[in-house]
Amino acid sequence: MTASASTTLVAADPAAASGDSPPYCLIVDDEPRLRQVMVHLMRSDGFQCIEAGNGIEALEQLEKVQAILVLSDLRMPKMDGFALLREIRSRYPDIAVVMITAVADVEIAVNCLAIGAADYVIKPYQLEDVRARVAQALEKRRMVLELRAYRESLEERVAAQARRLEELFLASVQSLAEALELKDPYTRGHSIRVSQYSSVVAQQMGLGGEMLRQIELGGHVHDIGKIGVRESVLNKADKLTPEEYQHIMTHPVLGWRILAPLLGDTPNALNIVRSHHERYDGRGVPDGLSAAEIPLEARIAAAADALDAMTSDRPYRASEMSLDMAVEEIRKNAGTQFDPAVVDALVKSAEEGLLQLLPRTGAYPVAARV
Numbered sequence: 001m002t003a004s005a006s007t008t009l010v011a012a013d014p015a016a017a018s019g020d021s022p023p024y025c026l027i028v029d030d031e032p033r034l035r036q037v038m039v040h041l042m043r044s045d046g047f048q049c050i051e052a053g054n055g056i057e058a059l060e061q062l063e064k065v066q067a068i069l070v071l072s073d074l075r076m077p078k079m080d081g082f083a084l085l086r087e088i089r090s091r092y093p094d095i096a097v098v099m100i101t102a103v104a105d106v107e108i109a110v111n112c113l114a115i116g117a118a119d120y121v122i123k124p125y126q127l128e129d130v131r132a133r134v135a136q137a138l139e140k141r142r143m144v145l146e147l148r149a150y151r152e153s154l155e156e157r158v159a160a161q162a163r164r165l166e167e168l169f170l171a172s173v174q175s176l177a178e179a180l181e182l183k184d185p186y187t188r189g190h191s192i193r194v195s196q197y198s199s200v201v202a203q204q205m206g207l208g209g210e211m212l213r214q215i216e217l218g219g220h221v222h223d224i225g226k227i228g229v230r231e232s233v234l235n236k237a238d239k240l241t242p243e244e245y246q247h248i249m250t251h252p253v254l255g256w257r258i259l260a261p262l263l264g265d266t267p268n269a270l271n272i273v274r275s276h277h278e279r280y281d282g283r284g285v286p287d288g289l290s291a292a293e294i295p296l297e298a299r300i301a302a303a304a305d306a307l308d309a310m311t312s313d314r315p316y317r318a319s320e321m322s323l324d325m326a327v328e329e330i331r332k333n334a335g336t337q338f339d340p341a342v343v344d345a346l347v348k349s350a351e352e353g354l355l356q357l358l359p360r361t362g363a364y365p366v367a368a369r370v
Contacts, residue, residue: 024048024065028058028072028084029100038071041127045134055079059087067095069138071130074101074108082115089116096141098133100125169262173221176258180227190308193358195219197304198272198297200355204345205300211268215297218272222301225255225273252277253286271295276302281336291339299339303330303346306338311357323350323357 025047029035032053039049050065052058054076061067070088074081081099088095099112102123112120118137121130198219202212226234229251233244240248256274263270275289275298282290294302310326321329327350334343349355 022046022048023069024050024067025069025071026050026052026058026061026065026067028052028055028070028076028081030054030073030076034073038130041130042069042071042134045131055081055084055087058084059091062088062092062095067092068141069134070095070097071134072097072099074099074112082111085112085115085117094141094145096137098130098137172262173217173224173259176221176224176227180224190312191220191223193308194222194301194304196358197307197355198301200349201300201304201342201345202297204349204354205341211297214266214268215272215300217266218269218276218297219301219304221255221259221269222272222276222305223251223255224258225251225253227258228254249277249285268295268297271298272301274298276305278302279337280334280339284337294339296339296342299342303338303342306330307346323355 025042027035027038027042027049028051029038030053035051035053039051042049047069050061050067052061055072056079058070058072058079062070070084072081072084076084079087081101085097085099088097096118097116099117099120100123101108101112101120109120109122118140119133121133195216196219199212199216202208202215207215226248229248233240233248236244252274256270259270259273263273272295274286275294278284278287278289278294278298279302280291280294280299282288284294307326307330310321310329311323312320327347330338331343331347334340346355
């Protein structure tokens, strides 16, 4: 065996190629003389060799060292090669296994490959044939490891791209919010507060993760449809007429239509935009949904929206409500306007001090609100 040929075998392992200590090879055979022949061969090819007389001993050895290659006899006492191969594939899937059998049976060879052997050698064997099979097995292993590394790298790039797309998406939504703010400076502060109040109530109800993120997003953009409401109505200082009220209440569907192309991957946020003015008793808009027909996230946002509306200045109200007054008013409307379970969570959050009124951000002009 030439030095260059030996290097080819060992270099198939990335760790060996990087200059680390030589990789381990486990020789498994119940005949010590045959083990020694194989050990001598593999050491000459640059491996550190360990030995085992059966499958049980082999598994014990694999717990001690990190081998990249196993050469195993098929017929052995206590645990034969088939059982050992299954265990290696289950516990150490990155190890290349070459089976050695004295039976020139195609079915046995196929079974070995089906279980997960990289290759097999038939006794009596030629040393050069063993080298060739080992080289082929290690090449397969190298390709599998490289493919895995590529997939992991690709997943990282896809995740980075997804984060970038989400950033662009949020920028688009923010642009819409800023456009609305030009018409109605109050709305941005209101939406931030609704988002925060909704988040507190949702967490009190045990919600988290992606659902919580979408609830917060939905709160930020729930009133985006008001960008299509006439400014004369949006900024009216008096109470709205029935016609004006009907006009402003078109904003949930309008917002839903605007954001549907952007919020396709965040359906819970989109539900808030469309359904935050539905009522638990079915008398809300735009779809007249009731009780559990209304998405839970929209039921939460409805209560948060009402809380902020009641604790904000109104031209037709002598003064804004305190938190306690607003919470009590919401509690009185549990089962009619609001989901009782949502109300319970809101009341509990307020009692525990988790729900507190947020300060008004910026100077918002007095305007009629829904």
